[in-house]
Amino acid sequence: MKITDLKCAVIGQNPVVRIVTDEGVNGYGQVESSKPYLKPQILFYRELLIGEDPTDVERTMLRIRRLGAFKPWGSAVSAIEMALWDIAGKAAGLPVYKLLGGKIRDRVRVYNGGVRFPMAGHAPADYADAMTKMKAAREGFTIIKQGIGYHGPMFSHGPDLTFNEYQRTNRFPNRGPLTERGLKHVVACVEAMKEVLGDGIGLALDCGPGWTVPDAVRLARALEPLNVMWLEDLLTGDYTPYVTADLFREVTQKTSTPIHTGEEIYLRQNFMDLIEKHAVNVVGPDPADVGGIAELKWIAEYADLHGILMAPHGVLDGLIGLAALVQVSATLPQNYIAFEYPVGHPDWWYDIIEGLPNPIVKEGFIEVWDRPGLGVEFNIEAAKGHLRDEDKAFFD
Numbered sequence: 001m002k003i004t005d006l007k008c009a010v011i012g013q014n015p016v017v018r019i020v021t022d023e024g025v026n027g028y029g030q031v032e033s034s035k036p037y038l039k040p041q042i043l044f045y046r047e048l049l050i051g052e053d054p055t056d057v058e059r060t061m062l063r064i065r066r067l068g069a070f071k072p073w074g075s076a077v078s079a080i081e082m083a084l085w086d087i088a089g090k091a092a093g094l095p096v097y098k099l100l101g102g103k104i105r106d107r108v109r110v111y112n113g114g115v116r117f118p119m120a121g122h123a124p125a126d127y128a129d130a131m132t133k134m135k136a137a138r139e140g141f142t143i144i145k146q147g148i149g150y151h152g153p154m155f156s157h158g159p160d161l162t163f164n165e166y167q168r169t170n171r172f173p174n175r176g177p178l179t180e181r182g183l184k185h186v187v188a189c190v191e192a193m194k195e196v197l198g199d200g201i202g203l204a205l206d207c208g209p210g211w212t213v214p215d216a217v218r219l220a221r222a223l224e225p226l227n228v229m230w231l232e233d234l235l236t237g238d239y240t241p242y243v244t245a246d247l248f249r250e251v252t253q254k255t256s257t258p259i260h261t262g263e264e265i266y267l268r269q270n271f272m273d274l275i276e277k278h279a280v281n282v283v284g285p286d287p288a289d290v291g292g293i294a295e296l297k298w299i300a301e302y303a304d305l306h307g308i309l310m311a312p313h314g315v316l317d318g319l320i321g322l323a324a325l326v327q328v329s330a331t332l333p334q335n336y337i338a339f340e341y342p343v344g345h346p347d348w349w350y351d352i353i354e355g356l357p358n359p360i361v362k363e364g365f366i367e368v369w370d371r372p373g374l375g376v377e378f379n380i381e382a383a384k385g386h387l388r389d390e391d392k393a394f395f396d
């Protein structure tokens with residue numbers, strides 16, 4: 001089998017990759033909905049892939065893997081990798097999890113990072129109210145993640161919570177020490193959330209990036225009695241193009257609260273320091289940023305050898321990304337906690353992708369399906385109605 005074309009369309013806000021072969025088998029991959037601008041970068045790899053046998057996934061990846069970087073610049077390589085596995089599975093008549101070594105679980109636990117309800121403000125009672133609504137969500141999540149601190153607008157709602165002037169732009173520009181009032185506010189909000197969730201639903205906290213080491217230690221220690229699932233990206237994370245393993249290690253060694261990072265990191269090599277130095281307790285690569293699903297599995301195995309847990313990121317990965325997360329998470333070792341459940345935006349994504357269970361999440365889990373490849377397909381007639389003018393030939 002040979003690759004004859006690589007196409008990309010921006011559907012909704014998600015760049016979607018389609019790899020075409022000389023045997024009529026197609027593979028699809030998807031980039032986060034926060035990156036509609038990535039289409040030109042995806043097409044950059046086209047000429048490197050034409051003529052390759054897509055069922056030799058690893059040999060094909062050797063041609064492009066070094067031409068990527070930390071988020072957002074690992075996304076194109078990652079989506080192409082997903083599409084290659086989709087083809088390899090379809091060609092073999094097997095679900096992708098079989099090609100990754102086989103599943104060790106029939107259903108995969110997910111955590112909530114995307115089912116959200118409008119918040120009236122950012123006081124403890126508002127966070128408690130959000131938890132009440134998420135707890136009642138039909139998906140029956142057993143773990144809920146909430147943004148606090150520098151992650152999200154919490155610090156923009158008080159003039160005296162941080163020492164530096166607060167910038168109200170996205171992509172996480174803020175960093176620096178908190179006031180005592182700021183730290184107390186964060187702790188009070190977490191206490192209010194735990195009050196609602198009790199010990200039946202885990203609470204994970206996305207915190208930064210931007211905390212100083214001393215503030216991170218203070219927060220982690222203050223929260224120790226609450227048994228939160230993890231504190232994510234306190235120091236670096238999201239769009240930080242480097243890893244601060246020694247700083248994370250300083251925090252991790254001083255607290256029993258699990259410390260987590262990794263969603264922006266590209267490739268297994270860039271997890272070595274975090275894992276070998278035991279710098280964090282949980283890693284959270286995103287298959288749509290790290291270099292793909294086999295890359296993510298390698299990191300999970302290496303983390304497991306070092307006693308580190310795995311909770312993949314994925315909230316914006318779309319419904320093809322969801323399928324990829326289900327396939328790989330079925331195969332991860334027992335250090336697996338849960339992956340972050342991607343929600344389709346806009347809602348019509350659920351009308352153009354076929355093959356997902358209905359409902360998708362039951363009691364906080366997704367049952368692993370057995371169709372070949374990633375196991376989802378476009379309803380092409382329905383999808384065509386959502387193609388932009390420049391992408392009208394995407395399915396031809």
Ligand SMILES: [Mg+2]
Nearest residue numbers: 206232233263
């Ligand atoms: Mg995060």
